[in-house]
Amino acid sequence: MTDLSWEQKADDFSLYGFTDLPSVHDRGAVVVTHGEGPYIFDTKGRKYLDANSGLWNMVAGFDHKGLIEAAQAQYARFPGYHAFFGRMSDQTVLLSEKLIEVSPYDRGRVFYTNSGSEANDTMVKTLWFLHAAEGKPQRRKILTRVNAYHGVTAVSASMTGKPYNSVFGLPLPGFIHLTCPHYWRFGQDGETEEQFTARLAAELEATIIKEGPDTIAAFFAEPVMGAGGVIPPSKGYFQAIAPILKKYDIPLISDEVICGFGRTGNTWGCETYDFMPDAIISSKNLTAGFFPMGAVILGPELADRVQAAAEAIEEFPHGFTASGHPVGCAIALKAIDVVMNEGLADNVNRLSPRLEAGLAQIAQNPNIGELRGVGYMWALEAVKDRATKTPFDGSLSVSERIANTCTDMGLICRPLGQSIVLCPPFILTEPQMDEMFEKLEKALKKVFAEVA
Numbered sequence: 001m002t003d004l005s006w007e008q009k010a011d012d013f014s015l016y017g018f019t020d021l022p023s024v025h026d027r028g029a030v031v032v033t034h035g036e037g038p039y040i041f042d043t044k045g046r047k048y049l050d051a052n053s054g055l056w057n058m059v060a061g062f063d064h065k066g067l068i069e070a071a072q073a074q075y076a077r078f079p080g081y082h083a084f085f086g087r088m089s090d091q092t093v094l095l096s097e098k099l100i101e102v103s104p105y106d107r108g109r110v111f112y113t114n115s116g117s118e119a120n121d122t123m124v125k126t127l128w129f130l131h132a133a134e135g136k137p138q139r140r141k142i143l144t145r146v147n148a149y150h151g152v153t154a155v156s157a158s159m160t161g162k163p164y165n166s167v168f169g170l171p172l173p174g175f176i177h178l179t180c181p182h183y184w185r186f187g188q189d190g191e192t193e194e195q196f197t198a199r200l201a202a203e204l205e206a207t208i209i210k211e212g213p214d215t216i217a218a219f220f221a222e223p224v225m226g227a228g229g230v231i232p233p234s235k236g237y238f239q240a241i242a243p244i245l246k247k248y249d250i251p252l253i254s255d256e257v258i259c260g261f262g263r264t265g266n267t268w269g270c271e272t273y274d275f276m277p278d279a280i281i282s283s284k285n286l287t288a289g290f291f292p293m294g295a296v297i298l299g300p301e302l303a304d305r306v307q308a309a310a311e312a313i314e315e316f317p318h319g320f321t322a323s324g325h326p327v328g329c330a331i332a333l334k335a336i337d338v339v340m341n342e343g344l345a346d347n348v349n350r351l352s353p354r355l356e357a358g359l360a361q362i363a364q365n366p367n368i369g370e371l372r373g374v375g376y377m378w379a380l381e382a383v384k385d386r387a388t389k390t391p392f393d394g395s396l397s398v399s400e401r402i403a404n405t406c407t408d409m410g411l412i413c414r415p416l417g418q419s420i421v422l423c424p425p426f427i428l429t430e431p432q433m434d435e436m437f438e439k440l441e442k443a444l445k446k447v448f449a450e451v452a
Contacts, residue, residue: 035062
């Protein structure tokens, strides 16, 4: 067994998740050993600029001294505990206070999980608990959108509007997916963007009336759809749907797992798109990827109602062994400080116009149909024909080819559908950004020459 290569060991003993298996079988896995700044290194000593920030989350890079020291200090001081039975670490208390302070809310309550998937799952359970406690147990239906991504638990996968979940027999009953707010792809001939937004708002209200307002528990939305392909909302989208949800007393939950803590250019995506949610789901950037953690941040009204429901039965019967883990909370406190006060958020705001301009130049390639994004999250959509928006035949695996070619050139990016996604770390410098542009453009030209 010791004579096997790293790639063979990975292939023999691992079950790959969200991985194009033909590519792995042809090329082998990339087994990573360490990172420096925005770069990662594999077992063969090859160096890659990770323009995907790990999985959206390593915004401070892979060796941030302050985050490592925060983890080490907390492990030495108090290495682990839970948040059950009225006991929790001091770091947990401090983080909850900090999250409310940096949230759009003047007060609220926080509940911790181990991931964004679990945070969304927890939010759904909390809403079901709340509505039942308030005498409306029939309020269980969850509204999301096609192409939304909210996680991989049975509940959060049911919220995720992606066709691959059908292999698990999902979604579960009562999870309803509305039209994706992607104007470039789903706008009708002759329809303006404002008309598209109005159509989606009308669809939402018609769906609420058809299903019955008293059967709907909540509407979940990412400010920008991340794993759906970096899809910003159409113009005025949240301003159009928020009043409808309020009219029917349906909570609006902002899934900020990807958008939160700076990715869109503001602390929260809901700030970027100017809407006030009833609750926020956080993860990823919360700890800058240095610890697995998620959080449900309840705004004032939901916080009061959930607390009252819990008081009525003398507990909130939900939690995880590692909820509010003291090391994770210590890291999160440091990560928030690093992003907000050590120049990372400033770097995003300073360089995002340069990022957009560089990608816009690359997007002049005739096989790029659309460049879309905001802040430090962007996607380039490959097309066979730009004028008709005709995609390449799926059998060509164009985005996978582009991503693999980028990897060969020392650049990590992510294929999503027929798009290539770039969500670089917030520490990216201008020379590193230029390196990303150069390698991406070279990879696109090579692949398009092969398939066009």
